Amino acid sequence: MTGEEIARILGRLPELVNENEGLVRRGRTLSGEFLVQADDTPVHIRVHEGRIEAVETGPFRMRAWRFAIKAEADAWTRHWEAMPAPGYHDVIAMTRLGVARLEGDLQPLMAHLRYVKEVLALPRRFAKPTETGAGRA
Amino acid sequence: MAIQYEPILGRYATLDIGGRACRVYIEEAGQGIPLLCLHTAGSDGRQYRHMMTDPEITEHFRVIAFDLPWHGKSNPPVGFHEEEYRLTSDLYTDAILAVADAMELDRPAVIGCSMGGRVVLNLGAHHADRFRALIGVECADHQTSWYDTSWLHRGDVHGGEVCAAMVSGLVAPQSPDEYRWETLWGYMQSGPGIFKGDLYFYREDSDYRDRTHLIDTSRCPLYLLTGEYDYSCTPEDTERTAAAIDGAEAVIMKECGHFPMSENPAVFRDYLLPVLEQIRAGG
Numbered sequence: 001m002t003g004e005e006i007a008r009i010l011g012r013l014p015e016l017v018n019e020n021e022g023l024v025r026r027g028r029t030l031s032g033e034f035l036v037q038a039d040d041t042p043v044h045i046r047v048h049e050g051r052i053e054a055v056e057t058g059p060f061r062m063r064a065w066r067f068a069i070k071a072e073a074d075a076w077t078r079h080w081e082a083m084p085a086p087g088y089h090d091v092i093a094m095t096r097l098g099v100a101r102l103e104g105d106l107q108p109l110m111a112h113l114r115y116v117k118e119v120l121a122l123p124r125r126f127a128k129p130t131e132t133g134a135g136r137a
Numbered sequence: 138m139a140i141q142y143e144p145i146l147g148r149y150a151t152l153d154i155g156g157r158a159c160r161v162y163i164e165e166a167g168q169g170i171p172l173l174c175l176h177t178a179g180s181d182g183r184q185y186r187h188m189m190t191d192p193e194i195t196e197h198f199r200v201i202a203f204d205l206p207w208h209g210k211s212n213p214p215v216g217f218h219e220e221e222y223r224l225t226s227d228l229y230t231d232a233i234l235a236v237a238d239a240m241e242l243d244r245p246a247v248i249g250c251s252m253g254g255r256v257v258l259n260l261g262a263h264h265a266d267r268f269r270a271l272i273g274v275e276c277a278d279h280q281t282s283w284y285d286t287s288w289l290h291r292g293d294v295h296g297g298e299v300c301a302a303m304v305s306g307l308v309a310p311q312s313p314d315e316y317r318w319e320t321l322w323g324y325m326q327s328g329p330g331i332f333k334g335d336l337y338f339y340r341e342d343s344d345y346r347d348r349t350h351l352i353d354t355s356r357c358p359l360y361l362l363t364g365e366y367d368y369s370c371t372p373e374d375t376e377r378t379a380a381a382i383d384g385a386e387a388v389i390m391k392e393c394g395h396f397p398m399s400e401n402p403a404v405f406r407d408y409l410l411p412v413l414e415q416i417r418a419g420g
Binding site for chain 2: 096
């Protein structure tokens with residue numbers, strides 16, 4: 001997928017997150033803004049008490065955020081496969097692999113790491129069962 | 138209906154570890170060759186419960202797991218509240234030898250995972266005559282730091298939550314949810330700063346590249362098993378370690394992560410049973 005296609009999928013996060021009562025509860029102490037980037041495409045996400053209030057795709061001229069999770073579009077694509085390959089199965093694993101990086105003020109991210117990881121893994125539910133990266137290098 | 142107890146029995150003993158009295162929790166099941174089990178950093182011996190309830194293992198092995206001081210049901214020593222906990226290579230090795238000596242184990246086999254897998258290399262290099270075989274699960278001779286462990290112990294980040302969240306991706310996606318979350322629960326329960334203190338050993342005080350050449354697998358066989366989804370101790374790390382030790386062979390386990398014995402016991406036993414069979418054959 002391209003960065004723009006990744007951004008379109010991230011645009012569906014409000015419907016995916018906000019109806020998930022448990023996930024919203026886990027994120028209840030997170031309010032603020034963060035950035036997800038796929039290649040050069042930035043996606044700005046605004047959260048209020050665990051609910052996703054807005055998702056906007058850049059480029060932006062002036063836009064603040066607390067922390068950012070930036071990865072190659074290919075890495076997000078592989079992250080969202082039904083059974084992702086080793087290294088692409090987890091955002092922290094992607095940073096270890098060198099295909100993602102964390103930037104900005106990491107305190108709110110680390111304080112809500114489980115929540116953010118679960119939010120960003122949700123598009124995996126759009127994967128077809130046959131889309132599996134497991135077993136490939 | 139009568140209560141159905143598991144065959145695991147737990148007891149406490151106070152042992153001298155690193156020159157200090159430590160009240161240690163030890164549990165065991167089975168009979169035969171003693172098999173001493175070493176848990177991962179920031180967790181405890183419950184990770185081995187599936188091996189202790191597997192009749193194919195306990196028929197021939199006395200499976201013993203202890204919680205390191207500061208972990209699980211083992212207390213920290215008196216005065217802990219004034220100290221920063223830091224596990225060292227010497228302290229860890231001393232704890233293992235203290236348990237083996239106190240229990241009068243006759244040349245036990247040892248299985249250790251992650252930091253437990255790391256320390257078996259030190260046992261093989263310096264204490265080979267004390268053990269009949271070593272199994273390093275998620276084992277490598279060293280690891281380069283790849284994240285700032287200070288995040289694991291801060292006032293503004295919940296330690297249990299962040300420790301579990303940092304390691305959650307180390308569980309393979311194929312592992313059953315029940316055991317994934319049980320594995321993470323161990324991290325959620327860890328004492329403040331304990332995972333970070335264990336990682337001091339793992340990151341800073343156990344570069345064993347200087348001693349792998351001392352490991353003589355003809356005196357004490359070494360088996361290495363690593364999960365393909367482990368990005369902490371990667372398959373490449375284990376294969377590099379095996380290549381540096383004559384007679385050591387690395388097996389990469391499919392659909393396994395960093396905690397094979399607790400995250401996916403059904404898959405792990407398929408890799409473990411042949412190793413245990415070889416240990417039995419070796420006497």
